[in-house]
Amino acid sequence: MRREIPLVITFVVGMIVLLARIFTAADGGEFILAKWAGELTDWVIIVSAFAVGLASVNLFRIHGDIVARKRPGWINSLTLLAAIVVFAVIGIAARFGAGPFFSELNQNLYDSIISPLGAAMFAILAFYIASAAYRAFRMRNLEASVMLFAAILVMLGRAPVGELIWNQFPSIANWLVDIPNTVGQRAIMIGAAIGGFATSLRILLGIERGHLGGVE
Amino acid sequence: MDWKKLQNIDRRIIYILLILATAVPMIRPLAIPLSTGPSVHKFYQIMDAIPAGEKVLFSLDYAPSGAPDVHPQALAVMKHMMNKGVGVVFISFWEAGPMFGEQLIRAYEEQGYEYGVHFANLGYVPGGESAIKRFGEDVAGQVSRDFRNNPVSSLPIMQGIKDTRDFAAVICFSAGNPGVQEWVRQVQGPLGINLLAGAVTVSVPQYMPYVDAGQVKAMLAGLRGAAEYETVSGNPGPSVAKMDAQSLGHLIIIAFIIVGNIAFFMDKKKQ
Amino acid sequence: MNISTDIWTWIAALGTIAMFSFIFKENPVYRWCEHLYVGAAAGYAISVNAKSIADKAWTPLTQDGKIVLLIPCIFGILLYARFIKSIAWLSRWPMSFLVGVGSGLAIFGVVNSQLLQQIKATLLPLNSINNIIMVFGVLSILLYFFFSMEHRGAVKYGASVGRWIMMITFGVSFGNVVMGRISLLLGALERILGDWLGMV
Amino acid sequence: MTIMAGRVTFLFTVLIMGAIVLIGVNMSQAGKWTPKIRRLAGLDAVEEAVGRATEMGAPVHFSPGIGNISDDSAPQTFAGLEVLAYVTELTAKYNTEIIVTIRQPNVFPLAQEIVRQSYLAAGRPDMFQEDTVQFLSSEQFAYAAGVMGIMNRRRIAANLMMGAFWAESLLFAEAGAQVGAIQVAGTAAMAQLPFFVAACDYTLIGEELYAAGAYLSQDKVKLGSIGSQDIVKGITMVIILVGSLLATADITIIKDLLSK
Incomplete structure (x- = not known):
């Protein structure tokens, strides 16, 4: 029982979702499988919502422990825990209609903390793309050199200043993006699709069980 | 010279130079000439041919993370539409979208343009692809109150709008999914709307097939697309200034690659 | 210069600078902001998900009598069974549910849009240099991905051509996104130089 | 029908x-x-990386990507988790600490279970701690900020990234390089491969990620x-x-x- 039921659940819901994308009602009306598949995707949202609570328990345990034992950096952990509580309470108040004060505060907190900190982390990529290029693009061997020249040609073709140097850079860059780039993307995608299919199939059919953490 | 050391140059020097190379031209633009591509010209011509008094729909499908690449496009097209007297309606299928709609409106409200007449923000509709489909077929049926909580039926700009075919053009400013692909699949295909796209740079190759097939009439590509649009419409603005920063940023990175390789070869020769 | 007087703008600008400081050196200010950010995002996620449980499960269950929604709610609660040793095994039910939906969706997604569409797009008439590069390029890379045979002889030659083409692809993609990434930096600089300091 | x-x-x-x-x-x-799999340098490097972490007495960081198990990115996440099972046993054998960071709440219980079972299989259930598998944040860049902080503060010696990645790929790879970790990455996310190839020591490209589980475990089914x-x-x-x-x-x- 303990082993079989999870495998049956996986198989049944997986097949419903898959078959709903292949078959349809003969008369063009509403199709029962499509309805169930839609229902199941809603269920995923619900179950995932519960999982957020579970994962948050982990945050509370790890950082609660640090605060309780006054380990180094406990002030940071305390900040983290306080932020969870404050954002959760204000967010819930705002979302469940506690009035415009909470809605506005929630929006301001999002706009001035979560959103700019996220944008700043994302923007760090500009620095890292520069240092990665500096470190990695050395003509160590043929492969590395090919990669380096392709990257430089495309950069010169994209920046307005490239055109000032030589007006053919943009068309070279376009060709590189359209042809060799597409070739690589396509082939890697085909290979990965075959691998992804086999992995999903083994799980769907219960041949692979490791993802459930082994068998007790 | 110590070539080894130059090969492993402190990366912080790269970072500081990159900040300088991008911040300085933002404060003092250099006006490096910018050529404009056929795709942007086509985009401009389509938008410019829309007569005053008509309305267009902006689907603002991006979040703060992708905004630096896409929002400037919306700004540039918005300016063009306001100058022409074409009404703009905003909708979003991303939670953060309506905030950008408000940002676009703010400057014009200060100049005396009127909410509900020249523009309206219909807010966010959850539900991704299926929401886009339903909204495409029945605008008023999906959104009864706008982002500012006015009944949509009370807005003068929304009079006579039943489905998305009633807009002279629909422009999806998109940083991913749901976005251009969903608009093509669910609305452009079935209804044949006049669909244009503003895309983040990374998505451009992915959307090219739709442009080739004519499902997307024209596309702006990233920040450069915005800068070209500003140039074509004769109002060089913030995006054009940013292109100077782009040029210097690219040059700095290329210069570092070259320096790194010189150091690499000189070091090898010495050994 | 025209420095902002809005407190939220100040918070956003100082937060941006704190995050940027990481690239120079991990430091106490970054560490504090990192913890604040992780906590804030977690709290925000809790509120968003509480709302979706209310909208997607509770309201339809209690108001429209949609009893079937009890199943996902029970699944959701079973996730917590792992904290009680004797019934911990029950927490595998919701996991196998999620995994089932995922593998069903993935089979459709990868086979339809990645495999079939990409194969179809590669069936080109061999009448131009570009098309020939396209077809034989794809074939040589696929050759590289053969795992169950050693790369020897003609296979080795074909597979190494495949590797070179992949390297060009990576170089091109790398160069192609530099502009997008610098745009992000410009967006953050605008927040500091423009919104906050009023210099732009 | x-x-x-x-x-x-x-x-x-x-x-x-x-x-x-x-x-x-x-x-x-x-x-x-019994198909034999040709040598994959990237996977041989996994053991090398764990070995080096052991020598240096520093932890190994593992990320199964930021994809979910209930959508299109599921196969990559599963492939990453297969590698996680192997790496955990390896660290148990060498008596080296592993830190697993998680972005998806759905993936968290799975990863925790896999690590617990792998320690058990290696006869070291005592090595499992509450903070071995850490959920950080479902927000992409908050997760990234947390991971980068951990890599720096814990001075990790090996950084293994196997699964579906988006823009944070380069953030991790450069932050890992900054602390001098050996880095092995594997993903089928096309857009991120260039960054892993440029910034990591070894990269499993596309389908190689799916072959990883079979190569490492030599399991007959795989x-x-x-x-x-x-x-x-x-x-x-x-x-x-x-x-x-x-x-x-x-x-x-x-x-x-x-x-x-």
Whole structure:
């Protein structure tokens, strides 16, 4: 029982979702499988919502422990825990209609903390793309050199200043993006699709069980 | 010279130079000439041919993370539409979208343009692809109150709008999914709307097939697309200034690659 | 210069600078902001998900009598069974549910849009240099991905051509996104130089 | 009930590929066919990385990516978790700490269970701690900020990233390089491969990620599956070659079949 039921659940819901994308009602009306598949995707949202609570328990345990034992950096952990509580309470108040004060505060907190900190982390990529290029693009061997020249040609073709140097850079860059780039993307995608299919199939059919953490 | 050391140059020097190379031209633009591509010209011509008094729909499908690449496009097209007297309606299928709609409106409200007449923000509709489909077929049926909580039926700009075919053009400013692909699949295909796209740079190759097939009439590509649009419409603005920063940023990175390789070869020769 | 007087703008600008400081050196200010950010995002996620449980499960269950929604709610609660040793095994039910939906969706997604569409797009008439590069390029890379045979002889030659083409692809993609990434930096600089300091 | 327009080929493709994979797996399990996997430098590097972490007395960081288990990115996440099981046993053997960071709440219980079981299998259940598997944040860049902080403060010696990644790929790879960690990455996310290739010591490209579990565990089911995948690839190559030759002669029969 303990082993079989999870495998049956996986198989049944997986097949419903898959078959709903292949078959349809003969008369063009509403199709029962499509309805169930839609229902199941809603269920995923619900179950995932519960999982957020579970994962948050982990945050509370790890950082609660640090605060309780006054380990180094406990002030940071305390900040983290306080932020969870404050954002959760204000967010819930705002979302469940506690009035415009909470809605506005929630929006301001999002706009001035979560959103700019996220944008700043994302923007760090500009620095890292520069240092990665500096470190990695050395003509160590043929492969590395090919990669380096392709990257430089495309950069010169994209920046307005490239055109000032030589007006053919943009068309070279376009060709590189359209042809060799597409070739690589396509082939890697085909290979990965075959691998992804086999992995999903083994799980769907219960041949692979490791993802459930082994068998007790 | 110590070539080894130059090969492993402190990366912080790269970072500081990159900040300088991008911040300085933002404060003092250099006006490096910018050529404009056929795709942007086509985009401009389509938008410019829309007569005053008509309305267009902006689907603002991006979040703060992708905004630096896409929002400037919306700004540039918005300016063009306001100058022409074409009404703009905003909708979003991303939670953060309506905030950008408000940002676009703010400057014009200060100049005396009127909410509900020249523009309206219909807010966010959850539900991704299926929401886009339903909204495409029945605008008023999906959104009864706008982002500012006015009944949509009370807005003068929304009079006579039943489905998305009633807009002279629909422009999806998109940083991913749901976005251009969903608009093509669910609305452009079935209804044949006049669909244009503003895309983040990374998505451009992915959307090219739709442009080739004519499902997307024209596309702006990233920040450069915005800068070209500003140039074509004769109002060089913030995006054009940013292109100077782009040029210097690219040059700095290329210069570092070259320096790194010189150091690499000189070091090898010495050994 | 025209420095902002809005407190939220100040918070956003100082937060941006704190995050940027990481690239120079991990430091106490970054560490504090990192913890604040992780906590804030977690709290925000809790509120968003509480709302979706209310909208997607509770309201339809209690108001429209949609009893079937009890199943996902029970699944959701079973996730917590792992904290009680004797019934911990029950927490595998919701996991196998999620995994089932995922593998069903993935089979459709990868086979339809990645495999079939990409194969179809590669069936080109061999009448131009570009098309020939396209077809034989794809074939040589696929050759590289053969795992169950050693790369020897003609296979080795074909597979190494495949590797070179992949390297060009990576170089091109790398160069192609530099502009997008610098745009992000410009967006953050605008927040500091423009919104906050009023210099732009 | 009828087949949707344009899905006939899809149905037959799934049936044929499914049959090939199942036959391969069965033959391999029965010992009739044992495909051997060629050497993959990136995977040999995994053991090297764990070994170096042991020498330096510093922890190993592992991320199964930021994809979910209930959408299109699921197969990559599963492949990453397969590698996690192997790496955990390896760290148990070497008595080295592993830190697993998680972005998806759904993936968190799975990863925790896998690590717990792997420690058990290696006879070291005592090594499992509450903070071995850490959920950080479901917000992409908050997760990234947390991971970068951990890599720096814990001075990790090895950084293993296997699964579906988005823009944070380069953030991790550069932050890892900054602390001098050996880095092995694997992903089928096309857009991120260039950054891993440029910034990591070894990168598993696309399908190599799916071969990783089989290569590391030498499990018969997985090996049979890899062998079958090669057969499917061979058939694909023939279809592409014949299809293009026919297209050159203006015969579009294969292309039309694929559109059915």
